[in-house]
Amino acid sequence: MNNTSTTSIRIVNLTREYAPGRGVTGITLDIEPGECFAVLGRNGSGKSTLTRLLLGLERPDSGNITVLGNNSVYRSKDHLSNTGATLDTSIHWDRLSGWDNAFFVARNYRMPVKEIEHRLYNLFELADLTANAFDPVHTYSFGMRRKLSIIEALCHDPELLVLDEPTTGVDVQFQIKLSRLIKERTVKGFTTWISGNDPDWIAGVASRIAFMEFGKFIAAGTVDELIGEVAQFQEICVTINPPLEIPKPCNVDCSSYMQTGNSITILVDKNPGLVPEMMDWIVSQGGKINKVEVRQSTLSDAFLLKTGRALEE
Amino acid sequence: MKPSNVFQLEMKTLFSGKRNLALKIGLTLLLGFPFVMVAMPLTVKVSGLMMLVLFTGFFGAAVTLVRRRTDGHTARLKLLPVPQWIILVDFVLSGALIDMLQTGIILALFVIVNGQGITGSTFIYAAGLFCITVVMLNIFGIVLGFVMESNPEVHLAAALTTGFFALISNLFPVPARLDRLIETISRYNPISILSDVLVDLGQDNVVVHDQPLLIPVLILVIFTGSVIFRSYDWGI
Numbered sequence: 104m105n106n107t108s109t110t111s112i113r114i115v116n117l118t119r120e121y122a123p124g125r126g127v128t129g130i131t132l133d134i135e136p137g138e139c140f141a142v143l144g145r146n147g148s149g150k151s152t153l154t155r156l157l158l159g160l161e162r163p164d165s166g167n168i169t170v171l172g173n174n175s176v177y178r179s180k181d182h183l184s185n186t187g188a189t190l191d192t193s194i195h196w197d198r199l200s201g202w203d204n205a206f207f208v209a210r211n212y213r214m215p216v217k218e219i220e221h222r223l224y225n226l227f228e229l230a231d232l233t234a235n236a237f238d239p240v241h242t243y244s245f246g247m248r249r250k251l252s253i254i255e256a257l258c259h260d261p262e263l264l265v266l267d268e269p270t271t272g273v274d275v276q277f278q279i280k281l282s283r284l285i286k287e288r289t290v291k292g293f294t295t296w297i298s299g300n301d302p303d304w305i306a307g308v309a310s311r312i313a314f315m316e317f318g319k320f321i322a323a324g325t326v327d328e329l330i331g332e333v334a335q336f337q338e339i340c341v342t343i344n345p346p347l348e349i350p351k352p353c354n355v356d357c358s359s360y361m362q363t364g365n366s367i368t369i370l371v372d373k374n375p376g377l378v379p380e381m382m383d384w385i386v387s388q389g390g391k392i393n394k395v396e397v398r399q400s401t402l403s404d405a406f407l408l409k410t411g412r413a414l415e416e
Numbered sequence: 417m418k419p420s421n422v423f424q425l426e427m428k429t430l431f432s433g434k435r436n437l438a439l440k441i442g443l444t445l446l447l448g449f450p451f452v453m454v455a456m457p458l459t460v461k462v463s464g465l466m467m468l469v470l471f472t473g474f475f476g477a478a479v480t481l482v483r484r485r486t487d488g489h490t491a492r493l494k495l496l497p498v499p500q501w502i503i504l505v506d507f508v509l510s511g512a513l514i515d516m517l518q519t520g521i522i523l524a525l526f527v528i529v530n531g532q533g534i535t536g537s538t539f540i541y542a543a544g545l546f547c548i549t550v551v552m553l554n555i556f557g558i559v560l561g562f563v564m565e566s567n568p569e570v571h572l573a574a575a576l577t578t579g580f581f582a583l584i585s586n587l588f589p590v591p592a593r594l595d596r597l598i599e600t601i602s603r604y605n606p607i608s609i610l611s612d613v614l615v616d617l618g619q620d621n622v623v624v625h626d627q628p629l630l631i632p633v634l635i636l637v638i639f640t641g642s643v644i645f646r647s648y649d650w651g652i
Contacts, residue, residue: 160491183497190495194488196425198432203418210420210649211496239432 110169111136111263111294112157117166119156120318127153127318130166134311136262139285139295141305143406144315150298151191153315154267157296158188171263184212187261191268193248197241201232201251204240205258212259219258226254229280246272253281264288264295270304282308306402314409322409329405336408338398339381341367343390352384358408365393370404422493422503423646426510441518444472448522452529458618463587465519465526466611470578470585473515473550477557478574480511482564504558509642511554512547520546523614532620537629542617544632545610547639552606553581587611 112134120126127149134140144150155161157168159178168175173182195204202223209219227233230250240248249272256264264285270278285295285308299305305312306326313323322329336358343349346365351357355377358370367385371377378397385392419425430437451464484490493503523546527534560577564570582588583598585607590598602608615621 158495160494178494180497180499183495186495188495190488190491192488194492196429196489198429198436199419199425203428207419207421207425208496210418211498213497216649 109136110134111138111171112140112296113169114157115166115168117153117156117163117168119152119161119163121152124317125149127156130318130320132313132320132323134294134296136294137289137292139289139297139308139310141297141299141309141312142315143300143302143305143312143402144298145300145410148315149318150300150315151267152318154188154265154296154298155190158186158190158265159183185262186265187256187259187263188265189249189252189256189267189269193245193252195240195248195251198239200237201240201243201247201254202227202236204251205255208255209258214259222258222260223254226257229284230254230277231274244272246274246277249273250277257284260293262293264293266295266297266299268299269297270299270301278304302402302406312402314406316410322405326402329409330400330402332405332409335373336370336400336404337373338400338404339369339371339378340394340396340398341369341381341385341390341392342394343367343385344393345391347388347390349385349388349390352381355380355384370408418649420649421498421646422506423510423643424649426506427513427647430510430514440514441521444468444518445522448519448525452522452526458530458615461526461530462611462614462618463582465523465614466585466587466607467578467582468522469515469519469546469549469610470553470581470607472519473512473553474557474560474581475574475578476515477507477511477554478560478564478570478577479557479567481507481558481561482567482570485561486567505642506646507558508551508554509639509646511557512550512639513643515550515554516547519550526614527617530618532618534617538613538617540636541629541632542610542613544629544634544636545606545613548606548632548635549610551635551639556581581607584608585611 110133112132114130114132117130118126118128120128125147130153142150142153152161156163157170157175159175159182162176170182171185173179175182195201196207205223205226206219209223210216214222224233227236230253232247232250232254235243235247240251243251249269253266253269256266269281282304288295289310297305297309309326311323311325312329313320314329315321322332343365349362349367351360355371358372360370361368369381371381378395382392382395417424417428419428430440448465448468451461451468494500527542557574560573561570564573583590584601585605586598586602587608
């Protein structure tokens with residue numbers, strides 16, 4: 104383990120349990136400056152609890168978290184001044200405009216007014232919210248509120264950016280711009296923490312990812328490392344007509360098998376002989392094949408396999 | 417004005433919703449109006465008005481804090497590098513100012529309609545007491561809001577505590593065996609002192625000595641100074 108002064112975030116044996124299996128248990132982790140670390144997990148897996156612990160909004164039962172050299176429990180000025188965060192819900196003063204909300208947040212980071220206006224102008228532009236900047240927040244859509252939360256987190260260009268479910272409800276254009284911005288921050292040596300359940304977007308931004316299940320990290324590594332672990336698998340997507348129910352083949356070892364209407368998704372070992380075998384099985388069960396697609400493994404596959412909740416679930 | 421602290425944020429929120437502002441002031445006026453205009457014993461009028469002040473100040477502050485917490489606003493504020501005590505002071509200041517606006521109008525109406533022989537010093541005395549009362553109720557309300565977790569919980573606790581405050585402030589007749597205890601508490605309780613002053617004002621009976629005047633004046637100066645200080649963005 105590295106020295107605390109060189110790590111952005113150090114989590115040691117952290118536990119916070121609301122009830123057995125709820126919360127986080129025994130998390131240990133080091134995040135270096137300039138890393139974009141992402142936690143991927145299903146709903147209720149403990150991601151948001153971990154994020155709240157990181158921000159000092161909750162106290163751990165045991166273990167500790169050091170953020171930018173400060174114990175997160177004390178929520179020191181140094182910790183909070185250098186951190187920008189969005190929580191899993193967008194919280195604003197709804198009767199005020201988006202600009203007023205963002206200005207209030209930025210001003211509390213002691214930024215000069217001119218600098219705030221310049222920075223906010225650019226961020227509202229980036230989020231495509233300029234036209235609505237002076238409208239009351241209660242007129243905003245869910246996605247616009249989410250964007251505003253992200254603007255507020257970014258307004259003071261923080262050393263540590265913490266984003267809880269940043270892509271929920273926001274448009275693809277903004278997702279692309281946000282991932283570019285995060286990559287630029289990474290180049291500058293700034294750290295980003297993301298927790299979410301959007302593997303495709305996270306795969307494009309994160310330098311390191313951890314999969315979380317039942318409050319524990321069940322796998323961690325770079326995108327390539329995590330995908331590499333499941334590279335021996337391939338996903339076969341078959342569209343049949345008419346939509347007959349085809350049972351899971353008993354002679355082929357499938358890692359997962361799921362049928363929704365006329366679409367069947369099968370995860371099997373990367374063995375070229377298995378594809379025709381699967382087709383033969385479907386035909387033998389009376390299915391007429393319309394379309395076959397063989398897809399290489401992605402982070403989603405790695406996630407699904409690692410969480411032990413394969414497609415059939 | 418762009419809000420740069422919680423006090424400004426709360427004030428701007430209040431004044432940005434004209435309907436909400438009109439409802440807040442209008443409802444208080446509507447509730448308090450009978451105690452100003454209808455012929456009834458002066459003590460009953462004052463007790464009614466003081467209950468209005470208690471509910472608006474204490475009950476309002478407690479319920480608002482819990483609502484802020486359940487809405488996530490307090491969590492959002494905790495993410496800012498601002499000491500929590502400053503946020504709390506801003507909550508008390510803004511809450512007290514809003515309450516003064518709501519109940520101050522009806523109390524002023526009461527004094528105009530029922531008051532007799534008002535002098536500058538009696539006015540300052542009453543205003544200072546009113547300020548202490550509202551600030552104190554807001555502080556107690558925020559303390560209660562901290563302890564209570566949910567909306568039903570805080571509503572029940574605040575209603576019961578408001579009743580308790582009314583009892584120890586001598587706003588209603590109490591059993592004879594509690595008389596002496598309530599009498600002692602009332603001597604140091606701004607709610608009952610204000611209530612006595614309002615009754616005395618209606619009877620042209622207020623006697624203000626130099627010493628008691630000093631504390632209300634100080635409170636008024638500190639409160640007004642704090643409001644002015646927090647209303648301006650000092651660029652620090």
